[in-house]
Amino acid sequence: xxxxxxxxxxxxxxxxxxxxxxxxxxxxxxxxxxxxxxxxxxxxxxxxxxxxxxxxxxxxxxxxxxxxxxxxxxxxxxxxxxxxxxxxxxxxxxxxxxxxxxxxxxxxxxxxxxxxxxxxxxxxxxxxxxxxxxxxxxxxxxxxxxxxxxxxxxxxxxxx
Numbered sequence: 218x219x220x221x222x223x224x225x226x227x228x229x230x231x232x233x234x235x236x237x238x239x240x241x242x243x244x245x246x247x248x249x250x251x252x253x254x255x256x257x258x259x260x261x262x263x264x265x266x267x268x269x270x271x272x273x274x275x276x277x278x279x280x281x282x283x284x285x286x287x288x289x290x291x292x293x294x295x296x297x298x299x300x301x302x303x304x305x306x307x308x309x310x311x312x313x314x315x316x317x318x319x320x321x322x323x324x325x326x327x328x329x330x331x332x333x334x335x336x337x338x339x340x341x342x343x344x345x346x347x348x349x350x351x352x353x354x355x356x357x358x359x360x361x362x363x364x365x366x367x368x369x370x371x372x373x374x375x376x377x
Contacts, residue, residue, distance in 0.1 A: 226363070226365055230341065232257070236298070238262075240262040240263050241264035241265065243277040246263070247262060247297065247320065248262050251306055251313050252319060261301030262301060265295050265296075278294060290325055290326075297324075297327070303335050313337060314336030315336060315338055316339075320343070322342060322345075323352070324342065325348045338360060339361040341365050
């Protein structure tokens, strides 16, 4: 047994990947955490709104229409993991200004705009997403954007 404790980014990304296991999306399982002062404020995963039938049960509209990943996001029954995490924080009255968003996938343009306006200051993500406009807006807004690699990011004491 190792005495090594995971760095904060590693710790939160591991949890983020577990959250993604709850996803009901057929195409991609995504998990998100909002963390402030090394405390988890909210979690989210992608799927249909609460109480509605999941895509796992009725199929994927985007798949049926042949829409590629990263395009025509408005044609989807599901909310993104980042959106669900932001909504969860608002439902419980948590301020997420100044927080870090951890996500298993790079945010799309819609999520990027929400992240910017919510006051989130740092994004740590794992997998790529085909949306360069999102990256441009995040950069323009001055947010810290870190692509996490499983080997650690060298941020042993920082983060969150």
